Amino acid sequence: MKNLLFLLILVLSINCKPKMTNDDNLEVNQATIGKHLKSLASDEFMGRMPFTEGEVKTVNYLKDEFSKLGLEPGNGESFYQDVPMIEITGLVSDKMIISGPKGDFNLSYFDDFVASTTKAEEEVSLENSELVFAGYGIVAPEYGWNDYEGIDWKGKTAVVLVNDPGFNSGDSTLFKGDEMTYYGRWTYKYEEAGRQGAAGIIIIHETIPAAYGWNVIQSSNTGPQLNLSSNAPVTDIQGWITHESANKLFEASTAEINDYQKLASNKDFKPIPLGLKTSVKIKNTIKNDISKNVIAIMPGTDLKDEYIIYSAHWDHLGIGKPIDNDSIYNGANDNASGVACLLAIAEAFKNNKQPKRSVVFLAVTAEEQGLLGSAYYSEHPIFAAQKTVANINMDGLLTPGKMKDLTITGFGHSEMDEYAKTEAEKLGRYIIPDPEAEKGYFFRSDHFNFAKIGIPALYASGSYESIEKGIDYAQQMSDEYREKRYHQPSDEYNAEKTDLSGAQFDAQLLFNVGYKLANEDYFPKWHDTSEFKSARENK
Ligand SMILES: [Zn+2]
Numbered sequence: 001m002k003n004l005l006f007l008l009i010l011v012l013s014i015n016c017k018p019k020m021t022n023d024d025n026l027e028v029n030q031a032t033i034g035k036h037l038k039s040l041a042s043d044e045f046m047g048r049m050p051f052t053e054g055e056v057k058t059v060n061y062l063k064d065e066f067s068k069l070g071l072e073p074g075n076g077e078s079f080y081q082d083v084p085m086i087e088i089t090g091l092v093s094d095k096m097i098i099s100g101p102k103g104d105f106n107l108s109y110f111d112d113f114v115a116s117t118t119k120a121e122e123e124v125s126l127e128n129s130e131l132v133f134a135g136y137g138i139v140a141p142e143y144g145w146n147d148y149e150g151i152d153w154k155g156k157t158a159v160v161l162v163n164d165p166g167f168n169s170g171d172s173t174l175f176k177g178d179e180m181t182y183y184g185r186w187t188y189k190y191e192e193a194g195r196q197g198a199a200g201i202i203i204i205h206e207t208i209p210a211a212y213g214w215n216v217i218q219s220s221n222t223g224p225q226l227n228l229s230s231n232a233p234v235t236d237i238q239g240w241i242t243h244e245s246a247n248k249l250f251e252a253s254t255a256e257i258n259d260y261q262k263l264a265s266n267k268d269f270k271p272i273p274l275g276l277k278t279s280v281k282i283k284n285t286i287k288n289d290i291s292k293n294v295i296a297i298m299p300g301t302d303l304k305d306e307y308i309i310y311s312a313h314w315d316h317l318g319i320g321k322p323i324d325n326d327s328i329y330n331g332a333n334d335n336a337s338g339v340a341c342l343l344a345i346a347e348a349f350k351n352n353k354q355p356k357r358s359v360v361f362l363a364v365t366a367e368e369q370g371l372l373g374s375a376y377y378s379e380h381p382i383f384a385a386q387k388t389v390a391n392i393n394m395d396g397l398l399t400p401g402k403m404k405d406l407t408i409t410g411f412g413h414s415e416m417d418e419y420a421k422t423e424a425e426k427l428g429r430y431i432i433p434d435p436e437a438e439k440g441y442f443f444r445s446d447h448f449n450f451a452k453i454g455i456p457a458l459y460a461s462g463s464y465e466s467i468e469k470g471i472d473y474a475q476q477m478s479d480e481y482r483e484k485r486y487h488q489p490s491d492e493y494n495a496e497k498t499d500l501s502g503a504q505f506d507a508q509l510l511f512n513v514g515y516k517l518a519n520e521d522y523f524p525k526w527h528d529t530s531e532f533k534s535a536r537e538n539k
Contacts, residue, residue, distance in 0.1 A: 026348065026352060026511070026512070026515065027348065027508070028341070028344050028345055028347075028348045028504060028507045028508045028511050029344055029347060029348070029504075030344075030500050030501065030503075030504040032340075032343065032344040032347055033337075033340045033341055033343075033344045033500055033503055033504055033507065034340075034498075034500050035340075036065070036336075036339065036340035036343045036344070037332060037336050037337055037340040037398075037493050037498070037500070037503075038493050038495070039061065040058065040061070040314075040336035040339055040340060041330045041331065041332035041336040041492060041493040042330070042493070043328050043330070044057065045057050045058055045061075045330075046318060046319055046328060047316050047317055047318040047319055047320075047328050047329040047330060047331060048314055048315050048316045048318070048331060048336075049315065049316065049317060049318025049319070050085075050291040050315050050365050050366050050369070051289050051291060052318055052319075054318055054319075055291060055292070055315070055365070058314050058315075059080065059292045059294050059314070062079075062294040062314065062339070062343075062363050063079040063080070063294060065343050066079055066294070066296035066343075066346070066361065067079070069296075069343075069346050069347055069350050070350060071296035071297060071298055071346060071350070071361065072296065072297050072298070072299065073295075073296065073297070074295030074296045074297045074360055074361070074362070074382060075295050075382050079294055079295060079296060080292045080293070080294060080295070081292065081293040081294075081295055081376070081377065081380070081382065082290050082291075082292060083228070083290065083291045083292060083293055083365055083366065083372065083373050083376040084228070084229045084288065084289075084290050084376075085226050085227065085228060085229070085288070085289055085290070085291060085366065085372060086120045086226070086227050086228070086229050086286060086287070086288055087224050087225070087226050087227075087286070087287040087288075087289065088116075088117065088118070088120060088224070088225050088227060088284050088285070088286055089223070089224045089225070089284065089285040090115075090116055090117060090225070090282040090283070090284050090285075091282065091283040091284075091285075092109050092114070092115050092116075092280070092281075092282050093109065093280055093281040093282070094108065094109050095107065095108060095109065095280075096109070096112070096113050096115070096239075096241075096278060096279070096280040097278065097279040097280070098131075098248075098249065098252065098276055098277070098278050099128070099276065099277050099278075099279075100252050100253070100254065100274075100275055100276040100277070101254060101275060102252050102254075103252075105248065105252065107241060107245050107248075110218060110222075111242075112241060112242055112244075112245045113202075113239055113240065113241045113242070113245060113280075114217055114218060114221040114222065114239055114240050115221075115237050115238070115239035115280055115282060116221050116225060116237075116238060116239065116282070117234075117236060117237055117238065117282050117284065118225075118227045118230075118234050118238075119234060119236060120227075120229065120284070120286050121284065122283065122284055122286070123281065123282070123283050123284065124236045124237055124281075124282050124284070125236065125237070125279070125280065125281040125282070126157060126199055126200045126236060126237050126278055126279055126280050126281075127279050128277040128278075128279055129155060129156060129157045129199050129200055129277060129278050129279070130155065130156045130157065130273065130276075130277055131156075131157050131159055131202075131249070131273075131274040131276045131277065131278055132151060132153075132156050132157070132158055132159065132271050132272065132273050132274060133158075133159050133160075133250075133253075133255070133257065133260065133264075133271065133272045133273075133274055134147045134148055134158040134159065134160050134193075134271045135147035135160065135161065135263070135264035135269045135271070136160060136161050136163070136164055136165055136183065136184075136189075136264055137158055137160030137161070137189040137192055137193060137201065137203075138164060138165075138183040138188075138189075138192070139192055139195075139196075140175075140181075140183055140531065141534055142528070142529070142530075142531065142533065142534060143175060144267065145165075145267065147160070147264070147269060147271065148192070148196045148271060149270060149271070150270055150271065151271050151273075152197075153193075153196045153197045153198040153199075154197050154198075154199070155199050156198055156199060156200075157198060157199055157200035157201065157202060157235075157237075157278055158193050158196070158198050158200070158201045158202070158271075159202050159204065159246075159249065159274065160189055160193075160201065160202070160203055160204070161203070161204055161206075161209075161260070161261065161264055162184070162186065162189075162203055162204065162205060162206055162209050162210045163180065163184040163209035163210065164176075164180065164181050164183045164184040165264065165265045166178065166179070166181070167180070167184065167209050167438075168208075168209065169265060174265075176529070178438050179437040179438055180211075180437070180438055180439070180440040180443075181531050182442075182443055182448075182452075182531050182532075183531065184209075184440065185440055185443050186203055186210075186240075187443070189201060189203055190234070190235070190238045191232070191234075193235050193238070194232065194233040194234040194235050195233055197233065198235050199235060199236050199237070200235050200236060200237040200238065200239070200278070201235050201237075201238050201239070202238075202239050202240065202241055202278075203239070203240045203241075204240075204241060204243060204246040205217055205240050205241065205242055205243060206243050211438070211439050211440070214242055217240050221239075221240065226366065226369040226370065226372060227372075228372055228375055228376050228379070229288075230379055231379075232379065237280060237282065239280075246260075249274065249276065250274075252274075252276060253274040253275055253276055254274070254275030254276075255272050255273065255274055255275060257272065257274075291315075291365040291366055291372075291373070292365060293362060293363065293364045293365055293373050293376070293377055294314065294362070294363040295360065295361070295362045295363075295382065296346070296360070296361045297358055297359070297360050297361070298346070298349055298350065298354070298355075298358065298359045298360075298361075299354075299358045300354070300355055300356050300357040300358040300359070300518065301354050301355070301356050302356050303356045303357045303358075303521060304357075304358055305358070305384075305387055306357045306358065306387050306388075306389055306521075307357065307358050307359070307360050307383045307387060307388045307389060308357060308358070308359050308360065308388075308389050308390055308392070308514045308517050308518050309360040309362055309383070309388055309390070309391045309392070309450065309455070310342055310345055310346075310359070310360065310361050310362065310391075310392050310393075310394070310510075310514060311342075311362045311363070311364055311374065311391060311392070311393045311394070311446055311447070311450070312335055312338030312339045312341065312342045312362075312363055312364075312393065312394040312395065312446075313335050313338065313339075313363070313364050313365070313366075313367030313368070313373065313374070313395060313446055314335070314339050314363040314364065314365065315335075315364075315365050315366055315367055315368055315369075315373070316329055316330070316331030316334060316335065316336075316368060317329035317331065317368055317487060320489075322489070323488055323489050323490070324489070324490070326489035326490070327489060328489055329487070329488070329489050329491070330489065330491060330492045330493065331491055332398065332491050332492050332493040332498070333396050333397070333398040333481070333485070333491050334395065334396050334486070334487070334491055335367070335394070335395050335396060336493070337394075337396060337397040337398045337503055338393075338394035338395045338396065338397055339363055340503070341394050341397050341503055341506070341507040341510070342361055342363060342394060343361075344504075344507055345361075345507055345510065345511045345514070346359075346361045348511050348515075349511075349515070349518075352515070355515065355518035355519050356518065356519050356520075356521070357389065357517070357518045357519070357520075358383075358518075359514065359518050360383060362377065364377060364446055367395070367445070367446055371444075371445070371446055371448065371449055373446070374446035374447075374448075374449040374450070375449045377449065378449040378450060378452055378453045381453065385453045385454055385455055386454070386536070388450075388455045389455075389456075389517055389523055389524065390416060390419075390455065390456050390457065390458065390514075390517055390524055391447055391450035391451075391455050391456070391457040391458070392447075392457070392458045392510050392513060392514050393445060393446050393447035393450070393457060393458070393459045394461075394506075394507070394510065395445050395446065395459070396461070397461055397502070397503040397506050397507065398498065398499075398500075398502065398503055399461065399462050399463060399466075399474075399477075399499075399502030399503065399506070400466065400469075400473070400474065400477040400499055400502065401466050401467065401468055401469070401499050401501055401502050402462070402466070402467045402468070402501050402502050402505040403429075403461075403462025403463060403464065403465060403466060403467065403474065403502055403505070403506075404428070404429055404430065404462070404464075404465040404466070404467045405429065405430055405431070405432050405462055405463065405464040405465045406420060406424045406429050406430070406431045406432075406460050406461065406462055406506070406509060407431075407432050407433075407434055407435075407460060407461065407462065407463045407464055408420060408431055408432070408433060408434065408458070408459070408460040409434040409441050409442050409445070409459045409460065410434070410442035410447070410448075410451070410457070410459060411431070411432075411433030411434060411437075412433065412527060412529070412530075413442075413451070413456070413457075413526060413527060413530040413532065414456035414457075414524055414525065414526045414527060414530060414532075415456065415524040415525050415526075415527075416456045416457065416458040416513075416524050417431065417458075418524075419458070419513050419516065419517065419524060420458055420460055420509070420513055422516075423509050423512040423513050423516065424509060426512070427505070427508070427509055427512075429462070429509070431460070432464060435464075442459070445459055447459040451532045451535075452532065452535065453535055454526075454532060454533075454534075454535035454536030454537075455536075456524045456525070456526060456532075456536075458510070458513065460506075460510075461506045462502060462505065462506055463478055
C-alpha cells in the first residue's frame, strides 16, 4: 500500500511538472517570412533606397510590424534611430607633388593616385607633409605588432602596404597566414592612421593582396561618397597610389629601402621616414541627410540589461539603370529575405515564454553604401556593448531549398561557432567555414560592426549542400544567382518560383541559437586568435 501510494505521488508529480513541450511552439513560421518578403520586395517599396520614398515606406512598414507584434520601441520612446549621413563629392588636385633632396616629381590624379576625405570641410589638404613608411600600418597587440611605434605622427603622412604580413608569407602562424585579418582591410588602415593622429595615409596598391585591380580603386574612390558624421579621429586625406608610383617614391627616398615588402613583414619593423614631403588638395561639395535604423525590443524577465541583437539591413539599391526593361532593384534576396526572417523570428519569440535576457531586433540602413547603419549603431550603441551577449546577422537567406550545411563567414573567431554547431546538429546539419576567407567577406557585412566593438557575431547561412539535390546543384544555383540576379532588378520575389523552405530552415536555426543564449547567463567568448578579443576586454 505504502509503495502504491509512493508510486501514485511519483506519477502525479511527474504529471504536475510544467510540460516540456517547448518544441511545438518554437517554430519560425514560413508563411510569415513569405508575407513580409512579398511586401518588402514589391515594386511599391521601390528598391528600398535610403533618402527616397522607398525608405519612408520601408521604415514605416517595419515600425508597424514591430508594434503589431507587441514589441517595445528599441530607442526609448522611438522605434527609430536617426543615422545622420554626409555626402562628400571631392574635387582632387590634378597632381600630388612629391618633393625631396633628389628633386621634385608629380603623381597624376586617377592614373597614379586617388584621394578622398571623410572630413566635411570645404577644403582639406596636405601641405609639405612628411612621408613616413609605416609597413602594413598595423597596431595589433595580440600579435605584438606595432608599425607606428616611436614617431609623433602629427602633420605626417603614413605610407602603408595593403593586406597583412601573413598573406603570401607561407607562414600560417604569421597573423592568419593567407586568411585576411581585419588589419588587412583598407578601412582598418584609414582608421588606425586617424587614431595615430596622422595628417594623411597613402596605401600602396597591389592587385593580388588587395583582391581587386587598380580600376576598382579608381571607381570606388571617385564620385559622391556617403559617410557617417562621426566623432572618430580621421586623417585629412586618405588615398591610394599604384605600385609603380610607390617604386618611384622609394627610389627618391633618402632612406635605403630595397625590399620594402620584406622589411614590413619583420616583427621588429619600425617606421622609416622617407625624407620626402607631399602636397595635395581636395575641394568638397557637402550634403547632409538623415536615414533611419529601425529597432524594437522584447525585454527579458530577469536579465533585462543583457541583450541578444538580431540584425538585417533593410536597404537596397533603389531605382537604377534598367536591365531587361526593369529599373526597380527589388532586392528580394538582398535583403528583404533577411528582414522578413527578422520579423518571423520576432514573432517566434513572441509566441514563446519570455526569455531571461532581452532580445533586440534591429533593421539597419545603408549597408549597400558601406555598412553605414550598423557602423552608426556601433558608434552610438543604444544597449551597452559589454552587456550585449551576441549579434546574429542575416543577409541573403533565399537559398534554393533546405541546405545541409551552415556556412559560417568568420569561422574561428568566437564561441558563437559552437552555439551554431550544437543547434545545426540538432537539425541534422553540419557547419563549415566560409571557403573564400582570403577575400575578407567577414568584413563586408553588418555583423562586422558588432565584432568591431567586441560583440561576438554570427553570420551564417546554408549555401554549400542542398539536402535534396546535393553539392553540385547548390553550387550551380549560387553561381547562377551571382551572375544573373545579384544586385540586379531580377533579384525579385515570385509567388510560384521563390522557395522559402531554405530561408525558414536557416531562420529556425538562428532563432534556436538566440533563444538558447537568451535563456542562459553565459557570455560567448572570443578566441585568443581573434583580432576582436581586445575590444571586449579593453572596456
Ligand atoms: Zn546584403
